[in-house]
Amino acid sequence: MKKKAQIVMADLLFVVIILIILFTVSIAMWNTSMIRVAQKEELINLESTAIAVSDLLVKTKGVPENWEETSPTTIGLSNTSNVLDSRKLSKFVDLNYDDAKRLLGGYDFFFQINNTNDQIVTVDGRQMASGLQPASAKTVVNARRIALLGNQLVFLNLMVWK
Amino acid sequence: MRKGIIFSMDVMFAVIVAALFIAAFYYYASRSVDIYPVLYVERVANDALIVLDKKGDLGKFDLFVINDTLAKSMSPNFGWYANLTVYNTSSDPVAMVGIIDPPGSIEETSIAAKRYFVTLSNSSIRYNVLITLRLWLR
Numbered sequence: 001m002k003k004k005a006q007i008v009m010a011d012l013l014f015v016v017i018i019l020i021i022l023f024t025v026s027i028a029m030w031n032t033s034m035i036r037v038a039q040k041e042e043l044i045n046l047e048s049t050a051i052a053v054s055d056l057l058v059k060t061k062g063v064p065e066n067w068e069e070t071s072p073t074t075i076g077l078s079n080t081s082n083v084l085d086s087r088k089l090s091k092f093v094d095l096n097y098d099d100a101k102r103l104l105g106g107y108d109f110f111f112q113i114n115n116t117n118d119q120i121v122t123v124d125g126r127q128m129a130s131g132l133q134p135a136s137a138k139t140v141v142n143a144r145r146i147a148l149l150g151n152q153l154v155f156l157n158l159m160v161w162k
Numbered sequence: 163m164r165k166g167i168i169f170s171m172d173v174m175f176a177v178i179v180a181a182l183f184i185a186a187f188y189y190y191a192s193r194s195v196d197i198y199p200v201l202y203v204e205r206v207a208n209d210a211l212i213v214l215d216k217k218g219d220l221g222k223f224d225l226f227v228i229n230d231t232l233a234k235s236m237s238p239n240f241g242w243y244a245n246l247t248v249y250n251t252s253s254d255p256v257a258m259v260g261i262i263d264p265p266g267s268i269e270e271t272s273i274a275a276k277r278y279f280v281t282l283s284n285s286s287i288r289y290n291v292l293i294t295l296r297l298w299l300r
Contacts, residue, residue: 003181019177022180022181025184026184029184029187030189030258032188033187033188043196047196047198047201051198051201051202051205054205080219082209082216083216102235116234118282143202143205144206144237145206145209146213146235146240147209147213148213148217150217151217153217153231
């Protein structure tokens with residue numbers, strides 16, 4: 001009887017040790033998974049914003065259509081799809097960063113128009129660039145869209161970051 | 163003694179099943195399907211064809227001009243090729259007049275954007291043309 005009790009205790013001890021190890025590994029794996037899921041979710045949000053906002057900028061006139069003369073409720077920078085309007089561009093670059101950020105979905109951003117030599121395009125002597133460079137960002141998503149400004153081939157570069 | 167062994171094997175089996183379950187959960191949680199590259203490439207491919215059209219390069223119907231604009235439009239991290247298929251008014255394909263084919267292999271996850279346009283001769287339609295741009299991330 002005494003011998004039998006000792007065997008059960010050793011068995012129990014063995015099981016408890018294994019369960020503790022298993023439980024610890026499970027917690028660690030769970031935490032890692034949750035961190036990855038949260039990071040992935042953040043990345044997907046930024047990617048969706050980059051696609052949606054760059055679509056908005058390069059394909060629509062904005063709301064109201066003459067927002068460059070009034071104030072915008074939605075930003076759009078083109079006359080027709082993929083043909084940028086220099087007046088809208090100038091007005092957009094002149095916007096206060098916080099206003100522009102709100103209109104572009106609420107994420108921090110950096111925006112610029114480049115030519116095919118990768119130089120920043122100027123309109124009326126003013127460089128077409130706006131926003132903040134992502135110096136200490138955790139996640140950055142870049143969307144580079146092809147467009148025309150006049151008859152010049154240009155690239156609308158939009159970086160959204162967090 | 164025999165009872166003890168049966169108990170241990172039972173527990174061992176449970177532990178193995180639990181470990182497999184946790185490993186499977188970890189594997190599926192860490193797996194990710196990123197659709198951004200596909201959406202982004204699709205946007206760029208369509209942008210390129212719209213710009214070709216609006217710049218007037220398609221209407222010129224000159225392969226060198228089309229090639230030059232596409233080459234300038236694409237980032238180095240894109241692989242691409244384009245071809246033009248010309249139809250006469252009976253809608254039978256006349257010929258594939260050109261393939262713009264930069265070096266590099268075509269990835270399986272490429273996107274094809276298509277655009278139809280017409281060329282005019284004496285204010286009447288001479289050819290219907292289909293341009294197909296296939297684009298992928300290197």
